[in-house]
Amino acid sequence: MVDHTTVLIAGAGPAGLVLGNLLQAQGIRTLVVERSGREQVQTRARAGFLGPNSARILTEHGLASGMIHKGRTHGVCAFRFEDGEFELDYSRLGQGEVHTVYPQQDLVTDLLAEYLDRGGEIRFGATVTDVDAGTATLRYRDERGEGVATGRFLAGCDGSNGATRRAVPGRRLTQDHGVSWLALLAEAPQSMAAVTYAIHDDGFAGHMARSPEVTRYYLQVPSGDDPEAWTDERIWAALDTRMRTAEFGQLKQGPVVERRIVRLRSDVADPIQHDRLFLAGDAASLISPSAAKGANLAIMEAEVLATAIVSALLHDDERPLAAYSRTCLPRVWRAQEFSRWMIDLLHTRDDDFHRALRRARLHGLRDSRAHQNFFAEHYVGI
Ligand SMILES: Cc1cc2nc3c(=O)[nH]c(=O)nc-3n(C[C@H](O)[C@H](O)[C@H](O)COP(=O)(O)OP(=O)(O)OC[C@H]3O[C@@H](n4cnc5c(N)ncnc54)[C@H](O)[C@@H]3O)c2cc1C
Incomplete structure (x- = not known):
């Protein structure tokens, strides 16, 4: 059986589900193919600190009700070392912005419920095994056997060990x-x-x-x-x-x-696109959790990609899609640079x-x- 949709999304993490929600809201059909079961997706505890750009994206696109009701803002951090302790009230420094503390599994649960409400389709327990970027086709394996799905575009949101990033030729800049x-x-x-x-x-x-x-x-x-x-x-x-x-x-x-x-570890693909395949989140760039940036990059890239796909499908303009890597990678590298700065600050060698x-x-x-x-x-x- 071959599934046809408009945008195929591999992976139901923050990247895939934000993308799916933004596209469904524009009337663009999507199908998410996810390796794990629903329960596992909704209970995987990882990130918790959302930056102001993530909070803006979730709020502007009607995805923030859980975060607003249950999340807490956080604007102070403390450092303890051999010379004592000091606090930085970062809500009063820099741009005067704060984090929202909201566990990733709660965010994913909210995103999934909203995605299904918006008419999005999802196959749980379906592992992507093969990807053709030229035809936007992916093969997957689930309990019923092998399946094939095709779309106009393919989004690789299946994390750092997923199948889609292998289908993007180019450089991999890695660091342990x-x-x-x-x-x-x-x-x-x-x-x-x-x-x-x-x-x-x-x-x-x-x-x-x-x-x-x-x-x-x-x-x-x-x-x-x-x-x-x-x-x-x-x-x-x-x-x-x-x-x-x-x-x-x-x-x-x-x-x-x-x-x-x-x-x-860090592992950045460059470019993060090939033919009709576009990577987002950890599939595009794995970043160490030292500065709590991974989920925030995933949400940022999902918004950039959704805007570009909407432009291609609804306004017949593929320029934003062509520029997708160029738009995202400088931000990815700024996050990587700060994350490395934090690693040097925090660790004992x-x-x-x-x-x-x-x-x-x-x-x-x-x-x-x-x-x-x-x-x-x-x-x-x-
Ligand atoms: C301990 C820890 C703490 C962290 N804390 C923070 C934090 O505070 N703030 C922050 O911003 N980031 C943090 N991060 C990083 C953040 O969790 C990730 O960057 C984020 O989950 C990336 O989202 P994603 O959607 O790209 O990928 P994922 O969340 O990894 O989702 C990918 C999905 O794809 C599925 N998948 C994988 N392979 C396949 C396949 N072959 N076929 C189909 N589906 C597949 C997976 O099951 C998964 O559901 C932390 C990470 C860790 C490990």
Whole structure:
């Protein structure tokens, strides 16, 4: 059986679902082909910090009711290091903008419900196995066997290990940043009002609110560490040390309900389009989570791509589509550059020179308004 639609979308993450919603709103038919089941898509906890551009896109396109009702704005972050603690109220620095804290799985749940309401079609449990960019065709495998779908355009939103990016010839600029995190979700309320970055010779530790009941923590760990070797006791002990709780107050502890290793990697395709295939989100550019940019880039690219497809289909103008890579890649590289800056700021390497530079950078951030404005502008914006 061959499915025909106008725009085929591989992947139901933030990129694919924002794109699908924007196109359906313009009366353009879409079909999403998604490897996982609906339950899995709606419970995958990853991002939580949405920048103002993402909030604008979601609001302008009628996708923000959950974020508005359940999300919380956040405008302060704190740094702890050997010389004490300082806070940056970034809502009063740079462009004076804030994050909205809204868990990615809640956003995806909202986007999916709205997409179906707008008449969007989706195949769950269907893995894309082969992609033809010239004819905008993809083959997929699901429990019924092999399927084929075709469209006028094809959007590759199937993440960094998906099938679509292999169909785009060109350069791949990759970087392993040499750092791994143990990414944790604890069933515990947040311990500090602000996102807190702790810089310690044992390694980085991070604290980020997710919801009133759940807090995300990160611990820098050696590459290749087994997450199961990190018991709850070991995790809270490491957090206590690195967060310097003896000096700054205890953490509110609770059971650790998710622990996974995240290697901090970047992987940027250039270009991010080929023939009738256009990549968006992690499929186009994987970025380390050190500056919380991945979901924000995905939403930005989905809007740029939707606008370009609308221009091609409804106004017979393919120029925005032709310029898609040129429009997105400079923003991708600004995000990559800041993400790398954060990696250097936060992490401990076995190198005294790097430690001294890191301390100097923290002093700059603590004492210089120019450094603080640079940080604030890049931290919330792209
Ligand atoms: C621990 C962690 C914390 C993070 N925190 C933040 C944050 O605070 N802020 C932020 O902006 N970003 C953050 N990120 C990054 C963010 O989660 C990703 O950048 C975002 O999910 C990218 O969205 P996407 O739609 O491109 O891809 P994904 O969310 O990965 O969605 C891709 C979809 O494609 C499907 N798929 C994959 N392969 C196939 C296939 N062959 N066929 C069909 N479907 C397929 C997958 O099942 C998935 O549903 C974080 C990431 C991690 C790991």
